[in-house]
Amino acid sequence: MKQFDTLTLSAKGPALILTIDQPKSLNALAQEVVNDLEAFVQWFETTGYEYRGVILTGAGEKSFVAGANIVQMNAMDAQAAGVYGRQMHAVTERLESLQVPVIAAVNGFALGGGCELALACDFIYASEKASFGQPEVSLGLVPGFGGSVRLPRRVGNAVARELIFTGRRIKAEEALRIGLVNRIVPAEELIDQAVATIEEIAAVAPTAVANAKSALVAMDALNTHEALAVEADSFQRAFATADSVEGRGAFVQKRSPNFPGN
Numbered sequence: 001m002k003q004f005d006t007l008t009l010s011a012k013g014p015a016l017i018l019t020i021d022q023p024k025s026l027n028a029l030a031q032e033v034v035n036d037l038e039a040f041v042q043w044f045e046t047t048g049y050e051y052r053g054v055i056l057t058g059a060g061e062k063s064f065v066a067g068a069n070i071v072q073m074n075a076m077d078a079q080a081a082g083v084y085g086r087q088m089h090a091v092t093e094r095l096e097s098l099q100v101p102v103i104a105a106v107n108g109f110a111l112g113g114g115c116e117l118a119l120a121c122d123f124i125y126a127s128e129k130a131s132f133g134q135p136e137v138s139l140g141l142v143p144g145f146g147g148s149v150r151l152p153r154r155v156g157n158a159v160a161r162e163l164i165f166t167g168r169r170i171k172a173e174e175a176l177r178i179g180l181v182n183r184i185v186p187a188e189e190l191i192d193q194a195v196a197t198i199e200e201i202a203a204v205a206p207t208a209v210a211n212a213k214s215a216l217v218a219m220d221a222l223n224t225h226e227a228l229a230v231e232a233d234s235f236q237r238a239f240a241t242a243d244s245v246e247g248r249g250a251f252v253q254k255r256s257p258n259f260p261g262n
């Protein structure tokens with residue numbers, strides 16, 4: 001398995017578990033972590049596709065990711081901070097574009113850049129101890145790792161504005177209520193439930209999941225009319241795959257499909 005200084009990788013069935021492993025700083029996104037996340041995405045894009053999904057989590061019992069590294073940011077000038085922010089934009093866009101689902105398994109604090117990193121995943125499972133927030137305003141800052149874009153898309157404009165303008169921290173139940181997380185899970189079952197979902201995904205056609213995901217990512221930038229055109233192209237591409245020939249044929253023949261993966 002590929003090694004990183006600040007991340008650990010482990011496999012569980014068809015899932016690759018990516019752990020941000022800096023528990024002493026509550027897994028804050030120091031420059032070294034951002035560099036490793038960039039290298040991880042590069043590695044996965046080229047050699048990771050034997051896995052059918054990625055689970056992103058944080059080491060320790062307390063925190064998923066407590067945000068950008070405030071100690072390092074305090075020593076930056078505005079120019080350097082801009083470079084740091086743009087690097088994380090590129091990393092989150094590439095993470096979001098991986099051809100397999102990425103689940104954030106939020107086991108504690110997901111604050112500032114931590115909430116923004118979770119939002120770049122396809123969906124979020126939270127432990128009962130998870131909490132979320134965009135507290136940048138309390139540091140005189142604004143969200144800078146994608147939160148102003150992805151939080152309104154996930155929870156709606158007005159709810160996102162309230163969270164961003166107050167910097168308030170919310171608990172898992174409220175995150176579930178506003179649609180920020182898909183489910184709340186006992187902490188000890190968090191990874192297993194995410195693995196079970198990846199197992200479910202691993203049983204369906206891989207090309208169809210990849211195809212659906214890239215269409216959904218592309219649609220984020222489009223209006224309804226343009227997005228429907230993307231869906232039509234995506235459907236036609238899916239229809240032409242061997243996976244779809246097998247899936248449709250198996251249904252008609254009343255048997256389980258055996259997807260060839262192309």
Ligand code: CO8
Binds near residue numbers: 070113139
């Ligand atoms: N950065 C660096 N170190 C951190 C961070 C952080 N974000 N969060 C915690 N730590 C460190 C603490 O300094 C402490 O280190 P040490 O033991 O050496 O003193 C250690 O982690 C443990 O933290 P605490 O003792 O504070 O633990 P508590 O349980 O008392 O509190 C909290 C936990 C509530 C999470 C608290 O640590 C906290 O408020 N952390 C900061 C949370 C925050 O404000 N996050 C948002 C940061 S801003 C951001 O993410 C902007 C993203 C966009 C940047 C764009 C750049 C252009």
